[in-house]
Amino acid sequence: MDNITKLNLLFDYYGDFLTKKQKNIFEQYYLNDLSLGEIAENAGITRQGVHDVLRRSQETLVNFEEKLGMVKKHIQQRKEIEEILTLLKEIEPGLELSYKEKYRDVYNRVSSLLKEGGV
CATH class of the missing domain: 4.10.860 (DNA Excision Repair, Uvrb; Chain A)
Known part of the structure; x- marks a missing residue:
């Protein structure tokens, strides 16, 4: 399973545990296929800010999977x-x-x- 598919599956199970901002940015990037620049412009933050939110979101999703194992x-x-x-x-x-x-x-x-x- 490729990384994007795995992240989307993790999001399906644990996405509600993300903050509203994390969830919104994750959806824009992985589900709507927007670029970091497009998301940054929409959210009024820097590209680096978007990247940081995505990284933290991924870490949160992976941590929930490690603890709960629902996707596995x-x-x-x-x-x-x-x-x-x-x-x-x-x-x-x-x-x-x-x-x-x-x-x-x-x-x-x-x-x-x-x-x-x-x-």
Whole structure:
């Protein structure tokens, strides 16, 4: 997982723990793809000020992850569900016709966990 994707995931989980200013600048930079200069102009601070806010925001997000580990757990659960779906696909051809409907129900329920973003 690249650094920006990881930061966005950390932000999804822990972004509410940032100050309003940190959250706003983080969103402008990582979600809206504004440059440091554009953000500095919008916020009325220097580019260095924007850089410092982003650095502190990243540190805060990483610290929460180190303490709580919610993103790590999310990634592990997602991987486990993907492996379960793979196993289900492998056993499908050998199922008796009487089990096909139950199989599809189980497969769809597990698959929906990934689609809903619950895991």
